Structure formats: C-alpha cells, structure tokens
Amino acid sequence: MSKEDLDRYSRQILMNNFNKDSQLKLLNTSVLIIGAGGLGSTAILYLGSAGFGRIGIVDNDVVEETNLHRQVIHDETKIGLSKAVSAQQTIKKLNSKCECYVYKLLLTSENALSVIKPYDIVIDATDNVCATYLINDACILTNKILIQASALRMEGQLSVFNYNNGPCYRCLNPIPPPAGTVTKCNVSGVLGVVPGIMGCFQAVEAIKIAAGLGANYSQKLLIYDAELGKVRVVKTRPKQENCSICGKNPSITSLIDYEDFCNMKKCTNPNMSKDRITVEEYNEILKVNKPHVLIDVRPKEAFQLSNLPNAINIPKLELSNNAQKIKDLLKKKAEEANVSEVPLYLICRSSATSLNSIPILKEQGNFKVSYIIGGLLEWKKKIDPSFQIE
C-alpha cells in the first residue's frame, strides 16, 4: 500500500481489529450501489471515503428539490441532473482515487446480470418491491452478497442476503405483498435522516464483509424505529431448501417479469390498455387535434429547459394540491370541444415519474388518466430527434 494511502486511512488502520491488510482488501473490493436516493446517499458517501477500489452507482432518476431533505449526496445545484452523475461528482471530489462508475439506467431483467457481474458486493438502496426481488434474484444467479435495506416514515429495516450460505430475500418473503398494501416515501412520507441511518448501516456491512470481519446481519433482520427509539435485531429463518431461487430445486433459473410477479401491472394499471399510450399514439392525437390535457410532471427546472408546447407543468408532488385545478382544466377543455369529458395524459423524462403519478391522481378523484410510455426520451427517439433532453 502506498504511503499516501497509509496516511489517508491511518485512523481506521489504527484499530486493533482492522489493519493494513484489511484496508488492502477494501482497495481490492468493488461495490455496486443500486439507487442514489435516501439510502444510497449515505452508503455511497461512506463507501467512497472508506477506501474501496471501485464503486458503481445505478440510478435512472434526476434530482428533485423534494429529494434534498434526505438524499444528502446531492445539493441545490444538482436539481434536474441525473442522480447517478450527481453522486459520482460528489465522490470524485471526496476521494479522487476511488474508481466510480455510473449506470444511468433503470435496472431490468434484461440488464441486471451484466450490470451486477463485475462487482463483489451489491447494495439494494432502491425504493420498491419489484426492484428488491429483481436484485435478490440477480444476486443469487451471479452469486453476489446482497445488503438490502429500506426506510419509510420513521422506520428502517436491513438484512444481508446470500452470505455464507445464509437466506436470501425470497427465503424470508416467498410471496410479494399484494399490490395496494405497499406504500412509498412519496405517499407516506419519510423522516430524512432515517434512510440516511439505514444507508450507513449498509456501508458498515459492506466494509466488514470486504475486510473479512464478517457480516452482522446475515440471517438477522435489523429493525429501527425512530418513533419509539427502538432498535431490534431479530433472528430470521435460515436458507430455505424449498426457496424458488436459492433452494435445492429452484423453479427460477433466469430473471423473470418482476412487475408481473409483484402484481404491479394490476396495481398501477387497473385498465392497462387505457392507462398508457405510446409516443406514436400521442403524436397521432396531436396531429388530429383531439382535445385532451397534457401535464408534464417533471420538476419545474427540468420543464423550463425543454417541454412540449402544449404541456402544462405540474410537478408530481404538487399534483394532489392541484387536483381541483386539473379537474377545472379538463372541464374547460371538454366544454370547448363540446364533449362530455377529455382524457388526461401525463409525461415526464422516462415515464417512471408519470407512472407513479397515476395513483396520486386517482386518490384525488376519478381521473381518466394515462401516461406516455417512455416519456420525452422516447419522444426524442421516435418522433422528434431535435427535442432537447438527455
């Protein structure tokens, strides 16, 4: 190890159970962090500074103002920027020697194995049930250790999977929760520091595993409740012989359709065909001048940079407060066109935000609403190559 590195990491090498060899192990270990949000922010900061040789960051989202209370790796100057790139910029300033790669993509059954393969340890810092099953399965198929955590309101949970013949996420949760029983931060809220704490726990686990000190939370579940001030560490079941992915005769041998598995298609799309339209279909609607309302649900900074001329900007988190305004707009359009009702379309950069906006609107009334598949990126690709977006 170089003298520079010895100096830089001297304070952790000073510990009697963490020596130069442990630090070298970190330098030779790579970690993939999936999600640069509330959990990922602190996990990435500590992993970037701890002396890992290589880290990778996966995120397809852009920084929004409402993220900043918890996603502390980003700041006000990064609003509208890719979260993965923003996190990478922070790490480059923090530790220029840490190789930091970004994947500006949504992890899917098609790309997950190739993204995960080059890394030793995987951190699930995502915010949804489909991603968690996808990452779990991908880690089993590529034999990677998985550190999974989640946070909501004032509570957090964490566990380490596929470690030393321990259980995987499916061993504990063979059946996904019914659609409609799961809520997210943008609906239930979250105290900013709670995912930050859970991300720190993920970083500790990654460091201990990499340094050969052993994981704390394999076959254990850490449950943190900031409301009660309670930390529980509970023993869970061991690896299950009949587990459908890591058991003796697995029925899942390649990645599957996780939205379908988690019943999410039904959840977000009670009438699938009506709930989403393609960019080609929307282009047709524009051409024939069919009356409708188009809402761009991106943050206003992103909207100001580029937008479709007929779009109205109402960022996702302002939708509930503007439900009446939207109803009035629809009514006005319908009256102008002399029809009983007109459809509402949602658009955003990639369609992740607009898809998630649909349940928010449906809570506020009986909206006839669809999102545009692939969003503005798809619009640029298929309809208007001159559209300014990346």
Place this chain on the structure above:
Amino acid sequence: MGKNITLSFGGGMEILFNNTKEREIELPDSVVNIKDLIAYMKDELLQERPELFVLNDSVRPGIIVLINNADWEIEGGLEYELEDDDEITFISTLHGG
C-alpha cells in the same frame, strides 16, 4: 384465566390497530395458538381494512411476524402455542428509500 401477552406493531401495521405500536392484552381461553390469535385480532382488535392484515387464515404476504423477537417460522408459525408474557410482533416489510 386467559394469558397476557404483548402485541407490537410496526412498518405501518399500527395504523390498522388504533395507531398504537405496543399494547398488552388478555386473551380469551379460546385463543391457543398464533392462528387463533390472528383470527381474534381480526375480529376484535382490527380497526379497518382486514385485507391489509389477513389472507386465508394467516397474515397477508409482506408482514413479518415475530415471536419473542424471532422469526415465527423458527418457532412453529401458525401452530405456535402462546404463553404468558409472550411478545408477538407484526411488522410490514418496508419499501422506500
């Protein structure tokens, strides 16, 4: 005399049970095991939306059940026979970050 146990809730399950995260209850003699307890809770304690708690005589998928701070699978699951002073915990798996 019925047994006294502590029920605790987390991950949003408390919302279904009077918004209390911890309570002590005295069980009627008819409640012997966890399966009976779930039925009793559904009929007597649940405030709203049973579909968020039960499915086919058990808890719905996505609920972690702990018996004295251990995964109920280790302790016998639905068939576990309740004892005085047991702490039974129902926590919803979280998906946020």
